[in-house]
Amino acid sequence: QLQLVESGGGLVQPGGSLRLSCAASGFTPDYYVIAWFRQAPGKEREGVSCISSSGGSTNYLDSVKGRFTISRDNAKNTVYLQMNSLKPEDTAIYYCAAGLFSCSSLSGYVYWGQGTQVTVSS
Numbered sequence: 001q002l003q004l005v006e007s008g009g010g011l012v013q014p015g016g017s018l019r020l021s022c023a024a025s026g027f028t029p030d031y032y033v034i035a036w037f038r039q040a041p042g043k044e045r046e047g048v049s050c051i052s053s054s055g056g057s058t059n060y061l062d063s064v065k066g067r068f069t070i071s072r073d074n075a076k077n078t079v080y081l082q083m084n085s086l087k088p089e090d091t092a093i094y095y096c097a098a099g100l101f102s103c104s105s106l107s108g109y110v111y112w113g114q115g116t117q118v119t120v121s122s
Contacts, residue, residue, distance in 0.1 A: 001026040002026040002111055003025045003111075004097070004098060005025070005113055006094060006115060007021050007023070007116060008020040008021050008116060009116030009119075010118070010119070012118075012119070014087055015085055016120070017082070017084045018083045018086065018118060019083070021079070022036070022078065022079040022081075022096030023078045024078070029072075029074065030053060032100065033098070033099040033102060034050070034051055034079040034096060034098055035048075035097050035103060035109065036049045036050070036070065036097075037094070040092040040093075047103075048060070048064060048068065048081070048094070049068055049070040050103035051071070052102075055074075057103075058070050059103050063089070064083075068081060068084070069081070081096075086120045088120045090120050091118060091119050091120050091121070093115040094115060094117075095115045096112075097112045097113070
């Protein structure tokens with residue numbers, strides 16, 4: 001009933017771009033912060049980016065600053081992650097999550113997507 005569904009992942013060469021989408025259904029995400037997380041094999045999940053409910057505040061992992069851009073379109077119940085200048089170390093499963101509180105409140109993330117694979121390789 002309550003779902004977040006990621007899409008847009010795939011295989012891309014280093015330096016390439018992908019645009020990930022996170023679509024909400026079963027609830028209206030207007031009042032949630034939305035974050036992108038990623039997890040590579042053998043590594044812990046890490047936060048990549050987050051956007052406030054209004055879209056007025058964004059946060060980025062240091063390693064993706066200047067390359068990734070998060071945005072949201074509440075009318076479409078969708079959050080995007082534009083990823084440019086991709087590097088092999090960006091390879092991971094990317095998940096989106098909806099949170100009740102601030103971007104930094106990990107306990108507030110109550111809805112999670114199933115993930116989409118991003119592979120950066122030549």
